[in-house]
Amino acid sequence: MTDDRRWPHSPDPQTDVVIDAKGLRALAHPVRVQLIGLLRKNGPSTATKLAEQLGLNSGATSYHLRQLAASGFVAEDTERGNARDRWWKAVHQVTWWTDGSLAEEDPEAALGYLRSVVAAHTLMAQTALNAYETMTPEWRQAMDSSDMVLQVTPEEARALAAEMWAVIARYRRIDPEGPTPEGTDRVAVVVQVLPEPQTVDDDASEDRS
Numbered sequence: 001m002t003d004d005r006r007w008p009h010s011p012d013p014q015t016d017v018v019i020d021a022k023g024l025r026a027l028a029h030p031v032r033v034q035l036i037g038l039l040r041k042n043g044p045s046t047a048t049k050l051a052e053q054l055g056l057n058s059g060a061t062s063y064h065l066r067q068l069a070a071s072g073f074v075a076e077d078t079e080r081g082n083a084r085d086r087w088w089k090a091v092h093q094v095t096w097w098t099d100g101s102l103a104e105e106d107p108e109a110a111l112g113y114l115r116s117v118v119a120a121h122t123l124m125a126q127t128a129l130n131a132y133e134t135m136t137p138e139w140r141q142a143m144d145s146s147d148m149v150l151q152v153t154p155e156e157a158r159a160l161a162a163e164m165w166a167v168i169a170r171y172r173r174i175d176p177e178g179p180t181p182e183g184t185d186r187v188a189v190v191v192q193v194l195p196e197p198q199t200v201d202d203d204a205s206e207d208r209s
Helices: 021-026 030-042 047-054 058-070 101-105 107-130 137-142 154-168 200-208
Strands: 016-018 074-076 087-090 094-096
Touching: 021 058, 021 101, 021 107, 030 047, 030 058, 030 074, 030 087, 030 107, 047 058, 058 074, 101 107
Parallel strands: 016 094
Antiparallel strands: 074 087
C-alpha cells in the first residue's frame, strides 16, 4: 500500500480478494475475521501474539490461521521466525463480496460470515470505548457514533452507500509497514446500511394507505 488518499471502488487484483463460496464458509467464524483484520492492520504476527490480542490460547489461534491459509486468506511469512515460531501475514488487504447469488446458494454460510463481520465491528467499538478515558481531548471530540433511520428504496440505499464510500476515498488508508504521517492516528470507519425488519404496526400502516 501507499500513503496517498485512495480507497478502491472496485476490487484491485493486486491487493483485494473477491470472496467465493469456499471463502464465505472459511470466514463464517468471528475469530477468523478478527485475525485477518489484525494482520491487515498491524502487519505479520505469530499465533501467540495474536492469541494474546484476542484473549485466546495459541492452539486455537493456530488452528484458525491454518484454516485461513487453506482458503488463501493468510500465508506463512517465511522471511520471519522459525519452525517453532511461525509468522503469518495477510495475503490481501480488502475482502469484497460482489456475488449476491452466494447468499442464495449457501444462506447459512452467508449469515455466518455477516455475523462474524458484525461481531468484529462490535469488538472494534468496544475496544475504542475501553480506551476512552485515556484519549486526548482532541480525539474524544473527533470520535462519533451516530445512527439515523431513513425512508429509501433499495436503489437509493445503494446510492447512499456509494456516496459515503466516495467521501471515504478522499482519505488515506493505513500502511502497517510504512511510515506514519506526522500528526495522524488510526481511525476505524464502519459503514452500515441496514434495512429495518417490518413490524406489525408497519404492516398495518401499509394496509391503511
